[in-house]
Amino acid sequence: MAGAVALLTLIISVLLTAFAWPSVRSSVHDIPLAVVGPAPAADRVSASLAERMPDAFAVTEVADTATAERLIRDREVYGAIDVSAGPPRVMIASAASAPVAQALQGVATALARAQAPAGSPAVAVRDVVALPADDPRGAGLAAGALPLVMGGLLAAALLTSLVRGTGRRVTGALAFAVTGGLAMAAILQFWLGSLDGAYLANAGAVALTIAATALTVLGLESLLGAAGLGAGAAVMMLIGNPFAGTSTAPEMLPGWSGALGQLLPPGAGGHLLRSTAFFDGHDAARSLTVLTAWVVLGAALCLISGVRARGRSGATISATVAPSPSPSPSTAAA
Structure with missing residues (x-):
């Protein structure tokens, strides 16, 4: 009984660890992200992201919005922050990952507030690849x-x-x-x-x-x-x-x-x-x-x-049908 109880305790512990550990310890890290804009502005955004959320994003700097949108549709990045004109704008793909899309919106809002601390600017968000309307949360x-x-x-x-x-x-x-x-x-x-x-x-x-x-x-x-x-x-x-x-x-x-x-x-x-x-x-x-x-x-x-x-089946059949040894002459005479 003690052995059975110990085994059951081990099994339930393994099950809990397997299913709970990835959820509890999940976080944003190494998420592919595009930053759109001139090199100086894109560098500032990349540096700000690295300072605010170290190791959270793997940034690819691109020159124009069309390139960033293509990268999103090709699943090379999860989204983009566009600083090519005015306050940061964000492009997301909720169909790729709703949690990542939500995180990107929060990051863009923080960057916009850093640029205009006196106000509370609304960040323009465009969902390039959206989830279906019947299941917007996926x-x-x-x-x-x-x-x-x-x-x-x-x-x-x-x-x-x-x-x-x-x-x-x-x-x-x-x-x-x-x-x-x-x-x-x-x-x-x-x-x-x-x-x-x-x-x-x-x-x-x-x-x-x-x-x-x-x-x-x-x-x-x-x-x-x-x-x-x-x-x-x-x-x-x-x-x-x-x-x-x-x-x-x-x-x-x-x-x-x-x-x-x-x-x-x-x-x-x-x-x-x-x-x-x-x-x-x-x-x-x-x-x-x-x-x-x-x-x-x-x-x-x-x-x-x-x-x-x-x-194995062939070997068994061969052993079953193998001929019995012939009797010796003396045995036959007897």
């Missing part, structure tokens, strides 16, 4: 992160329990990825209004994420049994989901956790879905590569397991 996309992970895990668990044969399980996982992607994208886009963009592209992003998760866990289970199933579920749920940064931004997560999350299916899938839904597929190449690599890895693990199983 709640649907944030809430959809967990079902994306759970869909792949449930597929692996059910297929392992109900379907025999590695090939049938892989086929079932791929079929469910397609139908699950179509269903989830339809709910988010047509019912909840949380997604824009092309429906089939959004469904493809969801399907690829489910396939990456399901095939990886299936492959681990096929090689290691229940231990592989548990290990795959732990990696996807306790590391991949909290470190995905879907509700905020990977750059807001503490330390190395955001970068790690983007290398796992939940983080890569959330990033890919934002790209297809709001940015016409820009900055999707890395996420596509990560998800495809996990799909290939899972399929390779399943293939290796199938080859091993066939080898």
Whole structure:
């Protein structure tokens, strides 16, 4: 009993740490940001940002507003502060990250007040890539992160329990990825209004994420049994989901956790879905590569397991049908 209590205490502590630590310790750091204006003015803004919020922004200085807007639409920066004419103006992309957009508005307001301390100037804000009107806070996309992970895990668990044969399980996982992607994208886009963009592209992003998760866990289970199933579920749920940064931004997560999350299916899938839904597929190449690599890895693990199983089966059959030794002459005469 004491051992069971200790194990349960450890499990609940790990769960709390995995899900609470990224949220509690999240902050603005190394956020890509453009500053628009002549070099002297842009340098002053960059210096002011570095003084007020050290290491908060990775600043790219550009000469004109059009260039900054292109960088935002290409997902190279999260927003821009424009000081090319008069008080600071801010361009945001709430579809990239609502918390980052809010932080940028606060920074621009502070800069404007520093320039005109006597008044309280209103900062002009333009949302270059806005969230849908039906879901202006991006709640649907944030809430959809967990079902994306759970869909792949449930597929692996059910297929392992109900379907025999590695090939049938892989086929079932791929079929469910397609139908699950179509269903989830339809709910988010047509019912909840949380997604824009092309429906089939959004469904493809969801399907690829489910396939990456399901095939990886299936492959681990096929090689290691229940231990592989548990290990795959732990990696996807306790590391991949909290470190995905879907509700905020990977750059807001503490330390190395955001970068790690983007290398796992939940983080890569959330990033890919934002790209297809709001940015016409820009900055999707890395996420596509990560998800495809996990799909290939899972399929390779399943293939290796199938080859091993066939080898063991062939060896068993050979041993079963092997001819018995011929009797010796003396035994036959007797």
